[in-house]
Amino acid sequence: MCSRQEPPSPPPPEPTIAYYDLDELVEGSQSGKRLNIRLVGSHPLWGHYLWNSGICLAKYLEHTPALYLGRTVLELGAGGGLPALVTALRGARKTVVTDYPDRALVENLEVNIEQNVPEMQRGTVAALGYVWGADTAPLLSAIQPSKHFDLVLLSDLVFNHSQHEALIKSCELLTDLHPQSDEPSVLVFYTHHRPHLAEKDLGFFTLAESRGWICEKFFEEKKQAMFQDDPGDVVVRSTVHGWRLRRG
Template identity: 40%
Template structure:
């Protein structure tokens, strides 16, 4: 059988069968409702946003820690107002959006430096907080944990960040040191890292928590667990990291 015969019979050995390469799933639409008691007059009440259909780094998922972190920032506006805020591994970027709405001086939302991911953040920002994009309060940029921070610092005129947000990143065990390197380089002397996460693989919870051990033993951060309702604490763990001038001590996990 030659190639001419193949073509005449409607068959080609070089043509992929229909459906051989599956198309990526379409983007998904999501809604985030602010709690009425947290809404200032004249500000957005509901965020409508899109997540990409699928991504190997789980950027297509809306994680509960990100939602809880957003509500927390919305009810603790002092963490946002007049502050320079950096979010790592933002994906949906809800905490960054609410920080901008609540009066942050500047917000830099980052994710893996891939065009699809960053464009999605930018498009959602334009959709929900266009005025804060236009006046450059809100910014989105690709950033690889542990890498050079000069592009981040350009946005803040070389001023370090008052608050660094990390929502549901600790399952990336191999990246703990890189995350902390970024925090160490970007955080202002009296700043705070707000870290919320869920142990999605309970059998690896100890490895998730090892982030905080490294934070204290290798980077001399002071680690504190945030109090919270039993309902929240049953699924979400929340910790703060601050620079410490005190001698290093073992970190004790609390339930």
């Protein structure tokens, strides 16, 4: 009796490279003003795209270094890690860039650090795996003796409605309960990729306010839609929004 042999599975897609041009030269960087952002070839957690919101957040951070200069920064659900790379290059004391603890995602972040951050600065940035809402000790240990992050970055995460509470819990555990200024502790950039679910996206801020956060929208920019053939109003799908969150 012959057994039927299944054909081999096709190999996973190769990683791709996206480019981001800084407005100013990075001293000591081999790439000068251009960052090479490596993206995993494919991933169920959408880490294989450089999202419009990440680009807008990175550009905003380039021009607001006072938010993180000499301070500690954390990016959650980072994908390629572009916004975190900007803070690492522009003077943050320590930047921790995280994504789901999947080997491909974390190794990809490590590659982007090696390719874009000058060797003399790499001690100021670390890539770690992290599940939202989980134990924060490994993240906080990376910024000792600090006991909290000064700034947390969330880019294109609020579409994941089931994780709103976990995201806010992480922000609460990782930021200062009694900050000394009115500066934001969290920056949230996003696009309504599914316009019919926009209200559910905004539920993130409703939940945050119910837990004592002060939420302020301050940014809006229209870009080209990520996916031209998706359903829903193309203007809604093309618009990036930015919010500041601080403790009440």
